Amino acid sequence: MNPYILEMNNISKEFTGVKALSNVNFKVTKGEIHCLIGENGAGKSTLMKVLSGVYPHGTYSGDIVYEGSVQSFSKISDSVKTGIAIIYQELALFPDLTVYENIFAGNEVKKGSLVDWNQTIVRAKEMLNKVKLNVNPEVLIKDLGVGKQQLVEIAKALSKDVKLLILDEPTAALNENDSENLLELLRELKRQGITCIMISHKLKEVIAIADQVTVLRDGQTICTLDASKNEISESVIIKNMVGREIDDIYPKRNTKEFGSNVLEIQNWTAYDPKLGREVAKDVNLHVKKGEIVGIAGLMGSGRTELAQSIFGNPKSYKLRGELFMNGVRNTFRNPKDAINAGIAYVTEDRKGDGLFLIQDIKQNTSVANLNAISAKGIINNNEEVKISNEYKQSLNIKAPSVEQLVGNLSGGNQQKVSLGKWLFVNPSLLILDEPTRGIDVGAKYEIYTIMNKLISEGMSIIMISSELTEVLGMSDRIYVMAEGKIKGELPVNEADQEKIMKLATQ
Template identity: 80%
Template sequence: MSEYILEMNDISKEFVGVKAITNVNFKVRKGEIHCLIGENGAGKSTLMKVLSGVYPYGTYQGDIVFDGNVQQFNKISDSVKAGIAIIYQELALFPDLTVYENIYAGNEVKRGAFVDWNQTIVQAKEMLQKVKLNVNPETLVKELGVGKQQLVEIAKALSKEVQLLILDEPTAALNEDDSENLLELLKELKKQGITCIMISHKLKEVISIADKATILRDGKTICTLDSTKGEVTETNIIKNMVGREINDIYPKRKNKKFGDSILELKNWSAYDAELGRHVVKNANLHVKKGEIIGIAGLMGSGRTELALSIFGNTKSYKLQGELVVDGHPRKFSHPSDAIKAGIAYVTEDRKGNGLFLIQDIKSNITTANLKGISSLNGVINENEEVKIANDYKSSLNIKAPSLEQFVGNLSGGNQQKVSLGKWMFVGPKLLILDEPTRGIDVGAKFEIYTIMNELISEGLSIIMISSELGEVLGMSDRIYVMAEGEIKGELPIEEANQENIMQLATQ
């Protein structure tokens, strides 16, 4: 009997003449945690969609051998019946249904022709115990946080007697505590004999949990690293992912020069009427020309709310205090007012709020500044639009076949570059970046950081909100730390470290 639960042999898949993966070989031993790593666009998701039946048998070349048998999955339900479950980054739960209804949706517990709801609840409790989630199974899913919803997804997979559990960026939207709990659960599932494949960009997580790590680059298998041989290291992973060594992922800026204050907040507060509380309280903050300000804090600390209150107050908060731009008090009632004043905001949710996924690259880049490509009578100059979009595609190194490519088909890193291009085209003085590298790989992160430094050298200022302490420490000139809507402290970068940031963030 084979030691491998999964063998994917010489798998190739192409789309309209473009090869997404070429002769990929991927083997997973029974009962191991195997991480699948690669830059955005390397082919990880394509490979898993082939495995799960999203891309049915006959649409790819190569063989899938699962549990000793060659498989021909024509749809997702075929792979589920075989014992394979995949959990995507965007959770597939029904928010208005209960936890137990979600766990057994499509896999109902029946007595005869009818659903046995009492037994469903009993079995749901057993599944929740397996994933160490202590919630009432009759709770609506929408009432749970993202971390608990992730556990409900895993409980749903376990209810189908899964042998191989695939998780696609499972901790991307989780805070540190929830991420740690999830990783511990995967180790527990391993003890129970469940094999896991985890796709992740977070190298520390990979190093802490992986028995093996297979790296894809440009749609091809590069290598498989073995933790028992000490091969799963940050240096090895990065070198094989990007095809070169990145000795310092946070590129250093030379000849730092700070000018006058670009933005200042004085006793700034934002009251959310729907929540019935202040989401920002008496914030005092300033940003100088040519400076990167980092804003750190745990999820729910008020960082995004602070950004939205500055950028035209899209949430209709009740605002108090003073907002000063270039030395002049300002009041913004709409994002267009903030844009006119030279402020741009790159949202943390690029797919939901930042980009039009069903439109092409050029349309997305120019959408925030249509006046910049229009005549006096409002007619868009299509030649100018193409020229502008091409300039940003080149300068930001957006990897796509053409400007006509739908943004929804781009990798996360390239989507983020399009989002940056969109806001750079409005000509801002101050760029607010909310989680600028969330869900993108180390190579794309390095490119984003390099772009940030180039923008600063051109005289822009940046406010960077990030949940990654390494990123905050690696890129900022000064750091503000938020907790419960308040700025708890300001740290010069020379005095900042992970310990004192976390101490302020948990006050």
């Protein structure tokens, strides 16, 4: 009997002359958790889109063998009918519909020609029990947290009698508790005989859960590692992903004396009228010149809300307290005022808030500082190309040219474009909100190296991160937030994960 539920043999795929996949071979054993990893742009998502029918048969070469038969999926519904389901990093849920409506969207429970809503709710409860999600199926999706929405997506997949479940970066937007709950659910699905393919950049999670790991690099299969043979370790994975060894993912920088305060906020409170509560409460915080200050905390602790309230208050919170830039008291009416004062903010949602995906690299690079390349309201196109090429080179943005649409770049390269956009405004303080979310270990190292270079040139950085190892590896000083408040301040040489989590859960 064939032990493989899936064999992808010699898969090749091109986009306008660029070879995204080159003779990739990928085999998945029935009932296992198989992790597919590689740097951004390695071809992971492209391979899964070939499998799921997003890229139909005929647009690639090679064979998909599923449950012993060669498949020719021409659309997504073809793969769904065979028991294949894929859950993308950007969840495909309808926020204004209920949980039960989302679970059975496109797969309605019918009585004759009409939808049987009573039976739909009953079946939805069964699916929610399977994923151990205790919510009312009549609640709206938009009223659930990201972790619970992720479980609804899985319940939706299970409602279609899934045999092979593919998850693309399922824990990228989750806190550590929600991530562990999701991994435990995958183990339970494995016990039920469901095969899982997980794409992830979180190597600790990969090591904790994978039966096998396949590494892609530059559109080619590099190796498949077997947990039962003790082949899976962080150092082995990294070496195969990036083609070289990275001894320390957090590059060292020369420590030095920090300068005076660049930013200081005192008794800072932000009230959100939409939520009817304070999202930041009596915060006291300062950042010195040449310092990286980390802000840690669980999801919902108020870190992003604090950053936005500092950066010109784009969410229109009601603010109270005092803000000083370089010792001078400031009041920012909007983000433009904050930019003019020397603050830049790289958002955690680069696709939704940070970049224009349908525009190219040069347009995204220049958009926050058009005055610098304009005269009498007319943009100097030659200067725009020159500036964007300089950032493309200095940030090592991998793209054919600055005319490349940002939406076609990998996550790591999109993040570098977002960085370039804000570096072009020449800030003295750079706020980085989840700067390495959803990018691979090689791209992370490059981002960290850029951060160290900026610090050495006299810039200051606030880094918000849900990865405690990242906060500890890159910060000089750490603030911990919970429920909108600063619960503690730790110099990095006195901090560890246990102390941070203790403060974050007070």
